[in-house]
Amino acid sequence: MNAISVIIATLNRPALLLEAVQSALEQTRSPLEVIVIDDGSDPPVDAQALARQFGDRVRLIRNSPSQGLAWARHQGVEAAAGDCIVHLDDDDLYGPDALSRCARLLDDDADLDMVFMGVQGFGKSAAHFNQVHPAGAMRVVEQSQARTLTDGVFVFDRDLVHGLLNQVPMPFQRVMARREAWHKVSQLRVNAYRRAFGLNSDEQARALIRGTLRDSEWAIYAGLACKKAALIAEPLYLQRCDGQGASSRPAMRRTHIRQTTSIKSVLDQFAQLDSSMQPLRHRIRQSLAQTHFDAAYELIDLGFHAEALTHLRDGARLSLRWGHLKLLAKLGLAVATSSASRHPA
Numbered sequence: 001m002n003a004i005s006v007i008i009a010t011l012n013r014p015a016l017l018l019e020a021v022q023s024a025l026e027q028t029r030s031p032l033e034v035i036v037i038d039d040g041s042d043p044p045v046d047a048q049a050l051a052r053q054f055g056d057r058v059r060l061i062r063n064s065p066s067q068g069l070a071w072a073r074h075q076g077v078e079a080a081a082g083d084c085i086v087h088l089d090d091d092d093l094y095g096p097d098a099l100s101r102c103a104r105l106l107d108d109d110a111d112l113d114m115v116f117m118g119v120q121g122f123g124k125s126a127a128h129f130n131q132v133h134p135a136g137a138m139r140v141v142e143q144s145q146a147r148t149l150t151d152g153v154f155v156f157d158r159d160l161v162h163g164l165l166n167q168v169p170m171p172f173q174r175v176m177a178r179r180e181a182w183h184k185v186s187q188l189r190v191n192a193y194r195r196a197f198g199l200n201s202d203e204q205a206r207a208l209i210r211g212t213l214r215d216s217e218w219a220i221y222a223g224l225a226c227k228k229a230a231l232i233a234e235p236l237y238l239q240r241c242d243g244q245g246a247s248s249r250p251a252m253r254r255t256h257i258r259q260t261t262s263i264k265s266v267l268d269q270f271a272q273l274d275s276s277m278q279p280l281r282h283r284i285r286q287s288l289a290q291t292h293f294d295a296a297y298e299l300i301d302l303g304f305h306a307e308a309l310t311h312l313r314d315g316a317r318l319s320l321r322w323g324h325l326k327l328l329a330k331l332g333l334a335v336a337t338s339s340a341s342r343h344p345a
Contacts, residue, residue, distance in 0.1 A: 001107050003032040004099055004176070005082030009072035010090035011039045014046075016240075021054055023093040023238075029100035032082045034058045037075055040066030068210040077182055086176040091240045095120075098236035102176040105153070105230055113184075113226040114177035118152075119170045120235030123242035129170075136169030137233060144223075152233045161223030161280065165287040168216035174237040175219070181226060189221045192270035212256060217263045224280075254302060257295045261311070264288045289319035296327055300334050 006024040010017045017036070024034050034054070038045040040063050047060045061075055077085055084106060088094060102115040118137070121129035140146075144163035146154040156163075164172060177185070193205035209217075222229065264287060271277040271284045292315030299308035308331055316324045 002083040002103055002178075003081070004029070004084045004086060004103055005076075005080035006031045006034045006086055006088055006099075007037065007073060007076030007080065008034060008088050008090055009037040009039055009069055009076065010041060010045065011066060012041050013090045014041070016091045017045065018053070020088050020090050020092060021050070021058060024088055024099075025054060025057065026096065027094060027099040028097045029103055031057070031099060033080070035076045035079055036060045037072040038062045039069070039072040040064055070209045070214040071206060074186065074206065077179075077186070080179070083179055084176050085179055085182045087174075089239075093238040093240075095236045095238055099176070101232055101234075101236055105232070106176065106178065109228075111228050112155075112230055113181035114175050114222065114229045116172050116229065116231040117174040117176070117236040118231070118233045119174055119237045119239050121239045121241040123240050125241040125243060129239065129241045133170040134233070136167055137171040137231065139167065140164060140169065140172060141231065141233075146231070149230065154231045154233065156223075156226075156229045156231070158227070160226065160229055161220065162283065164220050164223045165283065166290060168219045170239065171231060171233070171237075172219040173215035175222070177222075181222075185218060185222045185225045188225045189218065192221070192266055192274075195273045196266045196269035211259050212252065213259045213263060220263075220267065253298070254304065254307075257298060261288075261291055261295055264291045285318055289315045291315075292318065293323065293327065296331070300327075300331050303334075303338070305331060305335050305338065 008017065008020050008024070010020075021034055021036065024031060034057060036045060036050065036058060038060060044062060044064070045060060050058050050060060059079070061079060063072060063075070067075075073087055076087075084103060086099065086102070098117060102117060105115050106112055119133055120126075121133075140160075140163035141154050142163075144156050144159045144161075146156045146160075149155050187202075189209065190202050190205045193199065193208050194202070197205070197208065199205050264284075268284050268288045271281045277284070292311045296308045296311040296315065299305075299311065312324060312327055312331065
C-alpha cells in the first residue's frame with residue numbers, strides 16, 4: 001500500500017493546529033508522517049510540545065520570516081518520505097476515513113495520478129459554502145465529461161482542465177497526489193512562470209508564486225498535466241467556515257480579483273509561448289477574457305471605477321462582444337451617480 005505524508009502549513013494558529021494534527025493521526029488509515037511547516041508563527045510552534053502530544057510521527061520545519069503558503073507547501077513535499085502527498089490547512093480537519101478512501105483508489109489503479117476530495121463546511125458560515133461548492137464540483141464533472149466509476153466517484157481523463165478554467169470549486173483544491181504527480185504539476189507551473197517572465201531559475205519562479213488562490217491555480221495546472229484523476233464527491237475534507245481565514249473576508253475580494261487575473265494572465269502567456277499548449281490557446285484566452293469581464297463587473301459594484309475600466313478594456317482587446325458595451329454603459333452610469341453624490345447641485 002502507498003505510504004502517505006500529510007503536510008500542514010501553519011501560521012499563528014496554535015490551538016487549531018493541534019486539532020488538525022489530531023484529525024490526521026486519528027485516520028482509519030494512518031499516515032506515515034505529519035509534517036508541520038511553521039511559516040513564521042510568533043511565537044514559534046513548540047516542537048517539544050508537539051512531540052509530547054503526538055510522538056515522532058510529527059515533524060516540524062520552521063521558516064523565519066514567513067515564506068508564504070505555496071512556498072511552505074513545496075518545502076513539505078520536498079521533505080516528505082511518503083508515496084502520496086496530501087495537504088491539510090491548519091484550521092481544517094479530515095473526516096475519519098478521508099486518507100483511506102483516497103489512498104484505496106490510488107492503490108487499486110496505478111494509472112491514477114491523484115484523487116480530489118469532496119468538501120463539507122462547518123461553522124457559522126457553512127450553509128452558503130455547502131450550497132456553492134458541491135454544485136460547482138458537479139459542473140466541473142459535467143464540463144470535463146468525467147466517467148462515473150462508482151456512486152459518487154468520478155474519473156477524469158484528459159479533459160479536466162476544460163472544467164477548471166473558469167471555476168475551481170473547493171473539492172478540486174483538496175487533493176491526494178502521488179509524489180511524482182505532485183512534482184510534475186508543480187514543475188509545469190514553475191515552467192509557466194519561467195516562460196511568462198523570462199526567468200533563469202526555478203527559484204525565481206517560485207518566488208513569484210505567492211499570495212492567495214494558489215490551491216485553485218495548482219488545480220488548473222493539474223488539469224493540464226495529469227493523465228488520469230478522480231473525484232470522491234462524498235465530503236471527506238472538513239473546512240472551517242467561521243470567518244477565521246483572511247482570504248475569505250469581504251475586504252479581500254479586490255485582492256482576489258487581482259490575483260485571479262494575474263494567474264490567468266501567466267497561463268495565457270505560457271500558452272502562447274509553449275508549442276505543447278497549442279490546442280488550448282484559444283480556450284485559455286477566452287477564459288482570461290471572461291476573467292477580465294467578471295472583474296470589471298464586480299469592481300463597478302465595489303466602486304473601483306478606474307480599475308474596472310482597465311479590466312473592461314483588457315477583456316475587450318482579447319475578445320470583444322456586445323456585453324462589453326453594456327458593461328461600459330453600466331460603468332458610465334456608476335461614475336455619473338458617484339460624481340453626483342459627491343457634488344450635489
